[in-house]
Amino acid sequence: MTSIQSTLGEEEGGGIAEELAEGQRAISIAEFFEKNKHMLGFDSGARGLVTAVKEAVDNALDATEEAGIKPDISIEIRESGDYYTLIVEDNGPGITREQIPKVFGKLLYGSRFHAREQSRGQQGIGISAAVLYSQLTSGKPAKITSRTQRSERAQYFELIIDTDTNEPEIQVEEERAPGESDLSPTHGTRIEMEMEANMRARQQLHDYVKHTAVVNPHARLVLSEPGLDEPRHYERVEGAGLPAETEEIRPHPHGVELGTLIKMLAATESYSVSGFLQEEFTRVGAKTSKKVLDSFRDRHFGREMGWAVPQNTETPLGTAVENAVVNKGADATEAFAGRVSNTLSSRERTTHSELRDIVDTVADDVEEEFEANFGDTVRENAVEAAWTVLTSDRATDLYSLVDDATSTRKDDATVSGLADRLADKFDEGDVLNRVTRAELRGYVDRSADRLVSEDVSFGDTARENVADALWETMRTVPDDVPKVKEIAGDRDVASELLEAMRETDILAPPTNCLSPITAELVEAGLRKEFDADFYAAATRDAEVHGGDPFIVEAGIAYGGELQDGTVDLLRFANRVPLVYQRGACATTDVVKSIGWRNYGLDQPGGSGMPNGPAVIMIHVASTNVPFTSESKDALANIPEIEDEIELAIREAARELKSYLNKRRSMQKRRKKQDVLGRILPEMADKLSEVTGRPRPNIDGALARIMNNVSVEREVDGDTVTLTVENHSDRSENPEITDIVSSEPSDLPEDASVVDLDGEWFISWEPSVPAGESAELTYTIADDATFDVDVDGVEAEKLTIDAD
């Protein structure tokens, strides 16, 4: 017997529950996180400091940008005995006196949790968690100074979080005149926190600040810390504007979960589902909402099967309808039955709802023409009579549908066997022949199973094809859909609506709620912080996951001063560098899964992190970044996002590949040229020695052997000829500047000249097809000197003999 059972036995049940109840109480969120600091990234002194910097800087960036101010942020870390003091100051809009205590002294208090808009902060935990960590480890309050744009004076607070209540406990509150506050004489916010910490994570701290500078080229950051002699400045890229302003959006129909949908249905002020869809979701107008509703009707009511008027019936359609009408006068009855019968015969097939409409329309017309009264009963009788005829030979109708939907290999007996059995199913089923897609497949399956048992094969694909063909033939019913409140109260119906929303093609959400860095600035950011030979960047179009739009960007820097070894991966979410948990991040998984050898990087074993002097950066921007935990260190493995990450990286990697290929072929070329450069003169000397003739000019030969572009000058008295020979296999467009010491004349039309302080610059940009040559001839004083400069052709491909 377990102890609980034994207690229950002794107390005769119930006692233990009361006993437990005495110890049960609500736990404040602050108390919870006090015990679970690691969840928020405060698991050690080293990491705690980095996380505190990150939370304060992220907030400073969010706040300045929201206020349309280019961020100027200072981060200062001071040693104070066994403790460290962190001070982060921004030039943002400041925080009002009422808000300061809540922002810094209450967990889960923020402005962004409910906003579908890209921002660094999401949960309203970050900075208050840092305050919590600081008070917990140092016992000291956080000191906050903030001045709003409108206010002359700054507000100064010293506060801690009361963990029992998750409410701020203000210890000092003062208003400070401009000269009295620590805050620089601008508006903004300054937070000072003392904490138990160490600088063992210095590398991560530096990475965080440097990487923040890469993806925020519009920001200026300054870092001072005990290990640096001088504060480190991260300047903004000249001309880099603030990120594009973002707008909040409503949820997208493809992204909500059932629970959320039910909550939204219960809360909406809309009465109809159509109004609800258009009011509460983005990208749903009248047309889309109609599509969703039709798809919902198909799920909720099933579709209706329609039938052709059968050819061989015992009672013809007209007679059947006529017999159903009594006491309406012969002319009116005949006209009514004749018109119903003609209308139905002219149609390919008719469903029960359509039949009703036809009977109603004809009845209304006949009533008017013959002044007879065609009431509900007679109309219903007519519908019933006509429906009986329409459904009297379903097998023939189904035969042609099944025949069209199956391959020619199915013999006639199989097709008609299946059609007969299907006809029975419709006969036995709903009187109006309304069937859902799943029920329809059930009809086909059961009919086919019966055939198979008679030794005929009717496989899964054939069954699906038949079900598809029938479903396509069937019609969406015109019935009214239930009202919002009814759906809200019925989980199954709500789930049908959700399915319909997900299955309907709906435009992707607008992306003005996102602000990607843009490929151009990703490259500029990398250039600013990494000294490399090659840079590439790509920004993908927006995609959606769970109703939230996202954009992936990637960048690569290669060569130059970058260290060889495992490639450095920089991960970012909403412009925030992710410093920890690299191994648990979807970005890392994607980088490892790519075959980097295809792109010219070394990858031991053909998978895993590639090697090379390179940096790969990935940025995921979204209205809701799916992190693996509250500490926002790593991205979760969401397939849609992983696909986009891969495509973005591959886009940038393709550029890297062509750069590396070119570089390799240039290296080969240089080697070959070096060898030829040594051998050819020796051969020329030998040849002239042996033949006794003057030593031939070898530059042209070198250019020909190397498939090079050569530029040669010939001066004959006062006539100068520059010749470009293109020995390569593609057209070349050299940009030639010939700098001469006296004024040239007789220049052809495709060349121009400018006089710059006694030197004449002749510009000539011929287009020279593969294997051809071009000539520039001009006249000049015969003691002139020349200096030629050629651009537009790689140095390795150029042989110049023209100075």
Ligand SMILES: Nc1ncnc2c1ncn2[C@@H]1O[C@H](COP(=O)(O)OP(=O)(O)OP(=O)(O)O)[C@@H](O)[C@H]1O
């Ligand atoms: N430096 C600042 N200037 C102006 N407003 C600020 C500043 N820091 C914080 N805030 C305000 O305080 C709120 C709470 O900040 P907090 O860091 O707790 O959460 P968050 O940034 O919204 O989300 P997360 O928990 O994901 O970091 C923010 O949403 C913002 O409105």
